Amino acid sequence: MTRARRIAAPLLFFGGLVVLWEAAVRRSGDFALFPCPSGIAEAAFRRLNDGTLISAATGSLGRVLVGFAIGAALGTPLGLAMGLAPPVRRAMGPIVDSLRSVAPIAWIPMALLWLGIRGNAALFVIAYATFFPFVLNTVQAVQLVDRVLVSAARNLGAGRTLMLRGVILPSALPVILTGARISLGFAWGSVIAAELAIGIKVHSGTEAAVGVGQQMVNTLYFHRDVNALVLYMLVIALISLAIDRGLRGAQRALTPWRQT
């Protein structure tokens, strides 16, 4: 098969599906319940024009990034301490294990109670969701550090600081970054869930705090627009994909010594 055909064949198939989908919805005539490609395109066009799509996406993404940074900033040091010092591991291990069994979104009511509906509750849930993968991956990463390399560093005269900065951290970094990718996936899932849960009340509140989840609630209860709902779902998927791609790139850039 030629290169052109290899690319064209799936595109044609996909195009065919879209046409079939459109035709099926038009035939049913029930535009209120079934989304169709032309409707989604129109919804996208409208929401791109009035800026709601961009502001919703950046609103959610901003929350995810801040929450992710908090989770990383708290989780990595704890993971390092637990991985390097067995007493810390024994003390913190059971606490970490029992807390991480609580699904992040189960914290939403508490978070709303403590932090209100302005978006900080979602931030809390995201930080919570990312914290545990960071802790666990860092612990594992530290335990996976090659003992021979530690011996080599000691033999070359490395003190505590150089051992940590020059050996433990760089050799743990690839595993920590893999954990970061998983965390960010969790975070993106959690922000949508959190925003769906708190969204409806925010509608009348501050515009800046409105994310994709809140817009979906808004769309569901006020506009009743199925096409827009599917549009938001697509946006969620696209951002999720972009996040993973971005982190893969970051992983490659930060660990150039890895062959893959």
Add this chain to the structure above:
Amino acid sequence: MTAKIEARGLGKTYVSSRTSAVEALRSVSFAVEPHEFVGVVGPSGCGKSTLLALCAGFTAPSSGELLVDGTPVNGPDPRRGVMFQDYALFPWLTVAGNVEFGPRARGLDKAKRRAIAAHYIALVGLDGFADRYPYELSGGMRQRCALARLLANEPEIWLMDEPLAAVDLQTRSILQDELLRLWGDADDRVRRRAVMFVTHGIDEAVYLSDKVIVLGRRPGQIKEIVAIDLERPRRGRRSSAALNRYVEHIWGLIQDDAARAIVEEKS
């Protein structure tokens, strides 16, 4: 003159909660004199690597005494440089980064470190590869890099754990000669460092060493310490009749143990 390394009745037993205690070494006594190249050979499971780990200070003896310059070994020391079996290069550092690691640990500033690294990288013949990562190097080049890293710390004692086991035969021959050159095979005796070189290869040990410690297995004990009375420089003279006689003699000492090691490792 005190010996560089002296072992008196050295013993090591590994105790683990899961398995019964394993006696790796029993009452081993020997001396490595200054400027002396000492080979250590023996079949699998004779405690060669344990002996080297003891000298490096990675593990403490269970019995007996181990002295370096007359003082008991107490933990690792950069003056006793180790070259590891599988290179043990830091994969996240380039060749230069690896070679600079020792000077960095000593707290030298960047310019000095650079200069030292450049010097030793050139010495081992890795010019032009300073910015490569270990995964980009062949086995022989990794070995050279490990050697440069060892030399950059200017250790008084070189402890080498089967450093050439993982390269092909031709590369090994070349690296043996390189090692002799760097050690000072053709130079004045006082310029040479004390070396302990653990290897599987009897011919390699004889070719390189001033004396060869022959270990038996289970537990590791010294069978014989064979003085290799061959003229230096030896580079390029790897197949004299005298050399072969030493090889045959040592092979005779460990043949039975080596055969038993194969059977036991299979079972």
